[in-house]
Amino acid sequence: QVQLVESGGGLVQAGGSLKLSCAASGFTFSSYAMSWVRRAPGKDLEWVSSISTRSLITTYADSVKGRFTISRDNAKNTLWLQMNSLKPEDTAVYYCAKGRAPFKYGYNLQDYDYWGQGTQVTVSS
Numbered sequence: 597q598v599q600l601v602e603s604g605g606g607l608v609q610a611g612g613s614l615k616l617s618c619a620a621s622g623f624t625f626s627s628y629a630m631s632w633v634r635r636a637p638g639k640d641l642e643w644v645s646s647i648s649t650r651s652l653i654t655t656y657a658d659s660v661k662g663r664f665t666i667s668r669d670n671a672k673n674t675l676w677l678q679m680n681s682l683k684p685e686d687t688a689v690y691y692c693a694k695g696r697a698p699f700k701y702g703y704n705l706q707d708y709d710y711w712g713q714g715t716q717v718t719v720s721s
Contacts (some may be wrong), residue, residue: 598622598710600692605715611680614714618675619693626650626670629695631708632689634717644690645677646703655703660686682719686700689714 616632631646645656645666654666665678675692693708699706700707 597695597715600694600710600712602690602692602715604714605690605717607718608682609721610682610684610719610721612719613631613678613680614682614717616677616692616717618677618712620673620675620694623694625668625673626718627698629699629701629707630666630675630701631693631695632645632664632666632675632690633693633705633708633711634686634690635714636685636688639688641704642688643705646701646707647675647700649699653701679717681715684719684721687717687719689695689716705719 599617599621629648632644634644635641639703646655647666647668668675691711691714694710696709
């Protein structure tokens with residue numbers, strides 16, 4: 597059974613930093629691309645970043661490029677999102693997501709299936 601458990605969210609002032617973690621279990625983590633997606637209040641789900649199985653490829657949404665860094669440790673079945681220079685518009689629930697098929701990389705929401713329960717990030721101005 598696929599399980600994705602996010603943590604690390606919280607309340608931070610604009611310009612601050614947070615590091616989100618995602619603990620994965622129930623599947624062969626190293627065989628799947630992973631991503632972070634977010635849902636801001638009253639808005640649709642938005643893709644944020646993706647990382648390939650061996651971390652050779654990373655992709656970011658324009659809105660976070662240069663501020664966020666995605667990373668993973670396949671030995672620990674863990675995915676991270678380092679978020680720097682946070683802005684109020686980054687306020688959202690952040691979810692990690694598992695690739696839909698093994699060894700397939702993508703940067704669209706439809707390329708990912710299972711999501712965790714999410715972790716709330718609130719950035720105050």
